[in-house]
Amino acid sequence: MTLQVEEFRKDYERVVKGMYGLSVEEASPFQLYNALGAYVKSFAGEHWSRTKTEYEKKQVKQLYYFSMEFLPGRMLKSNLLNLGILDVVREGIEDIGLDFHSIVQAEEDPALGNGGLGRLASCFMDSIASLGIPGSGSGIRYRYGLFQQRFIDGHQVEVPDNWLRNGNVWEVRKENKAVNVRFGGQVYMAEQKGRLIPVYENTRTILAVPYDTAMIGYQNELVNNLRLWSAEIPPEDYVHYSSISAQQEVNQLTEVLYPDDSNYEGRILRLRQEYFLCSAGIQSIVRYYKKLQLPLTMIAEKVAIHINDTHPALCIPEFIRILIDEEQLTWEQAWESCKKVMSYTNHTIMQEAMEKWPIEMLKAEVPRIYQIIEEINRRHIEKKLPLYGEELTYQTAIIREGVVNMAHMAIIGSHSVNGVAQLHTTILKNEVLKPFYEMYPTRFNNKTNGITQRRWLQLANEELTQLIDEKIGTAWKKKPSELTILKGFVNEDETLKQLEDVKLRNKKRFARYVKEKMDITIDPNAIFDVQIKRLHAYKRQLLNALHIISRYLEIKENPNAAIQPRVFIFGAKAAPSYLYAKQIIKLINAIAELVNNDPDVGDKLKVVFVENYGVTLAELIIPAADVSEQISLASKEASGTSNMKLMANGALTVATLDGANVEIRNYVGEENIFLFGLTSQEVYEYYENGTYSSRQIFESNPRLIKVLNTLIDGTIPDIQEEGRVIFDSLVQYNDEYFVLKDFEEYISVQREVDELYQDKQAWYRKSLWNIANSGPFSADFTIMRYADEIWKIDSQMPEIEL
Numbered sequence: 194m195t196l197q198v199e200e201f202r203k204d205y206e207r208v209v210k211g212m213y214g215l216s217v218e219e220a221s222p223f224q225l226y227n228a229l230g231a232y233v234k235s236f237a238g239e240h241w242s243r244t245k246t247e248y249e250k251k252q253v254k255q256l257y258y259f260s261m262e263f264l265p266g267r268m269l270k271s272n273l274l275n276l277g278i279l280d281v282v283r284e285g286i287e288d289i290g291l292d293f294h295s296i297v298q299a300e301e302d303p304a305l306g307n308g309g310l311g312r313l314a315s316c317f318m319d320s321i322a323s324l325g326i327p328g329s330g331s332g333i334r335y336r337y338g339l340f341q342q343r344f345i346d347g348h349q350v351e352v353p354d355n356w357l358r359n360g361n362v363w364e365v366r367k368e369n370k371a372v373n374v375r376f377g378g379q380v381y382m383a384e385q386k387g388r389l390i391p392v393y394e395n396t397r398t399i400l401a402v403p404y405d406t407a408m409i410g411y412q413n414e415l416v417n418n419l420r421l422w423s424a425e426i427p428p429e430d431y432v433h434y435s436s437i438s439a440q441q442e443v444n445q446l447t448e449v450l451y452p453d454d455s456n457y458e459g460r461i462l463r464l465r466q467e468y469f470l471c472s473a474g475i476q477s478i479v480r481y482y483k484k485l486q487l488p489l490t491m492i493a494e495k496v497a498i499h500i501n502d503t504h505p506a507l508c509i510p511e512f513i514r515i516l517i518d519e520e521q522l523t524w525e526q527a528w529e530s531c532k533k534v535m536s537y538t539n540h541t542i543m544q545e546a547m548e549k550w551p552i553e554m555l556k557a558e559v560p561r562i563y564q565i566i567e568e569i570n571r572r573h574i575e576k577k578l579p580l581y582g583e584e585l586t587y588q589t590a591i592i593r594e595g596v597v598n599m600a601h602m603a604i605i606g607s608h609s610v611n612g613v614a615q616l617h618t619t620i621l622k623n624e625v626l627k628p629f630y631e632m633y634p635t636r637f638n639n640k641t642n643g644i645t646q647r648r649w650l651q652l653a654n655e656e657l658t659q660l661i662d663e664k665i666g667t668a669w670k671k672k673p674s675e676l677t678i679l680k681g682f683v684n685e686d687e688t689l690k691q692l693e694d695v696k697l698r699n700k701k702r703f704a705r706y707v708k709e710k711m712d713i714t715i716d717p718n719a720i721f722d723v724q725i726k727r728l729h730a731y732k733r734q735l736l737n738a739l740h741i742i743s744r745y746l747e748i749k750e751n752p753n754a755a756i757q758p759r760v761f762i763f764g765a766k767a768a769p770s771y772l773y774a775k776q777i778i779k780l781i782n783a784i785a786e787l788v789n790n791d792p793d794v795g796d797k798l799k800v801v802f803v804e805n806y807g808v809t810l811a812e813l814i815i816p817a818a819d820v821s822e823q824i825s826l827a828s829k830e831a832s833g834t835s836n837m838k839l840m841a842n843g844a845l846t847v848a849t850l851d852g853a854n855v856e857i858r859n860y861v862g863e864e865n866i867f868l869f870g871l872t873s874q875e876v877y878e879y880y881e882n883g884t885y886s887s888r889q890i891f892e893s894n895p896r897l898i899k900v901l902n903t904l905i906d907g908t909i910p911d912i913q914e915e916g917r918v919i920f921d922s923l924v925q926y927n928d929e930y931f932v933l934k935d936f937e938e939y940i941s942v943q944r945e946v947d948e949l950y951q952d953k954q955a956w957y958r959k960s961l962w963n964i965a966n967s968g969p970f971s972a973d974f975t976i977m978r979y980a981d982e983i984w985k986i987d988s989q990m991p992e993i994e995l
C-alpha cells in the first residue's frame with residue numbers, strides 16, 4: 194500500500210479531530226501520539242485480518258511462543274517502519290509543523306520483562322512476522338511492568354511502572370475469546386461411561402481475558418499476533434467473589450511482573466501466574482484447532498508450542514490434561530502429541546535460577562496438574578530404569594526431594610531442548626544436563642540468539658543505516674548477510690571517516706541527554722565505554738568498577754600524564770531483593786560522584802550510570818558506544834545479546850570467552866576483539882580442584898591491594914558498609930566469580946584499547962569490520978533455524994527459504 198504525504202496529513206488531522214475534538218495544533222504530544230497510533234493500527238488492521246483468514250483457510254501449521262516476559266519497546270516507529278510508511282508519516286507530521294520526536298517520546302515503553310530473555314522474545318516476534326512465519330506470542334498483560342529505577346543518594350529506589358495509566362492504543366481487548374482457569378480445591382477421579390474423569394470441588398475460577406497486539410512484518414503485508422492475558426473475576430461467578438480478599442486475589446494475579454531475573458523465588462503468586470498463562474494459552478490453542486475440524490490426534494501437524502525457559506513449562510501437563518480430561522484422548526495419544534508439539538529453550542546455567550516448585554504448593558494450587566506431573570514422572574522412571582539403571586534415572590526424575598524440577602519436566606515432555614549459544618549448549622550437554630544428554634542425545638541442539646537489525650540498526654541508528662545504504666545498497670535490510678559486503682570498504686579512508694562522523698554525532702546526541710538529565714558534561718571525543726545489562730555478580734560490573742578505580746588512582750598519582758579520556762557508561766537494574774547487586778550500584782554511583790567532581794581528573798575520566806535502563810535508553814546508548822563490555826565470568830552468561838547490538842553499531846568488544854562472545858570472536862577474528870580472562874574450561878578446572886584462592890592473588894598484586902583498599906579506607910567518601918561488604922566478598926569469601934583472577938589481564942587489555950584509539954583509522958577499520966560481521970547475529974537467521982529444525986513450520990513468503 195502506498196501512502197502519499199498529502200493523503201496522510203488529511204487523514205491524520207481527521208483522526209485527531211475525531212478522537213479529541215482538537216486541531217493538531219491544539220492537541221498535546223500524547224494526544225498526537227495516541228491518534229497516530231490509532232491511525233497506524235487501522236492501517237495495519239487490513240493486513241492483520243487478512244493474515245488471520247489466510248492462516249485459517251490454508252490450515253497452516255502455527256507456532257505459539259509462550260513467554261512470561263516480552264520487552265517490545267516503543268512500537269510507533271517500529272510499526273511505521275515495518276509498514277513502510279515511516280518516511281511519509283514523518284514528513285507529513287513535520288509539514289504540519291509538529292515535532293515527530295516528541296510524539297514518539299509520548300509512548301510508554303512496555304517493560305513486561307526483566308532483561309535478555311524478554312527482549313529476545315520480542316526480537317523473535319519481529320523476525321517471525323518479518324519472515325512470514327505463522328506464529329503468535331503468548332504472555333501476560335502485567336498491570337505494572339518492571340519497576341522504574343531511581344537513584345537517591347546513589348542507591349537504587351524502585352517506583353511502580355504504571356504503564357497503562359493512559360491506556361494502550363496498540364492492544365485490542367478480546368472479551369469474546371476469554372477462557373476460565375481453575376485453581377485450588379480438591380480433585381478426585383470418578384468413573385463415567387467406563388472412563389475416569391476428574392471431579393472438582395471447592396475450586397476457584399478466574400477469567401482470562403486476552404488482549405491482542407499486532408506484530409507487523411517488515412514490509413511484507415503480514416501481521417501476526419501477540420496475545421497477552423489478563424485476570425478478571427468471571428461475571429457469572431460474582432457470588433463467589435463477594436469478599437474483598439477474594440476479589441483482591443484475582444486482581445493480584447496479573448498485577449506485577451516478578452522483578453527477579455536470576456533468583457528463582459518460590460512464591461505462590463508466581464506459580465499461579467505461570468499456570469494462568471499456560472492454561473489460558475493452551476485452551477485457546479485447542480479451541481482454535483477444533484475449529485479446523487481435524488482429529489485431535491493430529492494436533493502436532495498444525496501446532497508447535499515453544500516454552501521460553503521453564504517459566505511456561507506447565508504447558509506440558511496442561512496440554513495433557515485438556516486432551517485426556519476434556520477431549521477424551523488416551524494417555525498415550527496425548528503424550529505422543531505433547532512431545533511432538535512442545536519444544537523448550539534453556540536460558541541459564543545458574544543453579545539459583547532453576548525453577549523447582551514444592552510438591553505441596555502444586556498440590557494445593559493445581560491439584561489435577563500435580564497428578565498429571567506425577568504420572569509423567571512415574572512413567573518416565575518406569576521406562577528408563579531398566580535401560581539406564583538407578584543412578585542416571587533418578588538424576589533425571591521430575592519429582593525428587595519434595596520438589597518438582599521444571600527443567601526436567603520441560604526436557605522429558607518435549608522433542609527439542611536448545612541452548613542459546615554454542616558454548617552454552619556444550620555446557621548444557623556436558624555439565625548441567627549431562628544425564629539428559631545421555632538419555633536423549635538427539636533432543637539437544639543449539640540456537641544461537643540473535644537481534645533484529647530493524648530496531649537496533651535501522652531505527653536506533655538512522656545515520657549509520659544511511660551510510661550503509663550509500664555503500665552497499667539497501668538489500669541488507671531484507672538479507673542481513675549482505676552486511677559482509679562492507680568488508681570491501683575497510684581500506685577506504687573516506688568510508689572510515691564517514692563512520693567516525695556518524696559515531697561522533699551519535700555520541701553528541703547521548704552527551705546532550707546526559708547533560709540534560711544528569712547535569713554531567715561528557716566529552717564526545719572521549720572513548721564511550723558501555724556496559725548495559727541487568728546487574729548481577731556473574732556479569733561482573735564490579736570488575737569494570739575496579740578498572741575505573743585503578744585509572745582514577747593513576748591519574749591522581751600522575752595528574753599531568755597524557756591519558757586517553759574515557760567515559761564509563763552503565764545501565765543496569767538490580768532485583769529489589771538482591772542486596773549485593775544494589776551495593777554495587779551504590780559503589781559505582783559513589784565512584785561517579787568522586788571522579789566526576791575531582792578537578793585533577795577533568796575530562797580524562799567520567800562515570801555515567803543512567804537511571805532506569807531499558808529498551809528505550811538502549812536505543813540511545815548503543816549507537817553512541819565505542820567499547821562494548823562483555824566481561825561475565827566464562828561459562829556463566831548463556832549468550833548475551835547486548836554484545837550483538839553493540840557490535841552491529843560499530844562498538845569494539847572487550848570480552849571474556851563466554852556465551853555468544855565466542856562466536857563473535859570466530860567471525861571477527863582475534864585481532865578485532867579484545868579478549869581476556871579465564872576460559873570456561875579453566876573455570877571448571879578450578880571448581881574441580883578447589884584451588885582458587887583470591888586472597889593469594891590479592892596479596893601478591895600491589896595494584897590490586899591499592900585498588901581494593903579504596904573500598905575501605907575512605908578514598909570513596911560516599912560509601913559506607915558497601916565498601917566493606919564488597920571488599921570482603923572479594924578477599925575474605927574467595928571471590929565467587931573470579932574477579933581478582935581476571936583483573937590484571939583486564940587492565941592490560943584496556944590499555945590496548947586506549948592505544949588503538951590513538952589511531953582513528955585503525956580503530957574505525959575494526960569498527961567497520963565488526964559491523965560487517967554482525968549479519969549472522971540477525972534474529973532472522975535464528976528464527977529460520979527454529980522454524981526449520983524445531984517447529985517444522987514454513988514461511989508464507991514464497992521467496993523465503995528456511
Ligand code: 26W
Binds near residue numbers: 457
Ligand atoms: C525464575 C526467575 C528467572 C527469571 C528470568 C530466572 C531466569 C530468568 C531468565 C532466564 C534470565 C535471562 O534473561 N537470561 C538471559 O537470557 C538471554 C536470552 O537468551 C541470554 O542472552 C542471557 O545470557 C541470559 O542471561
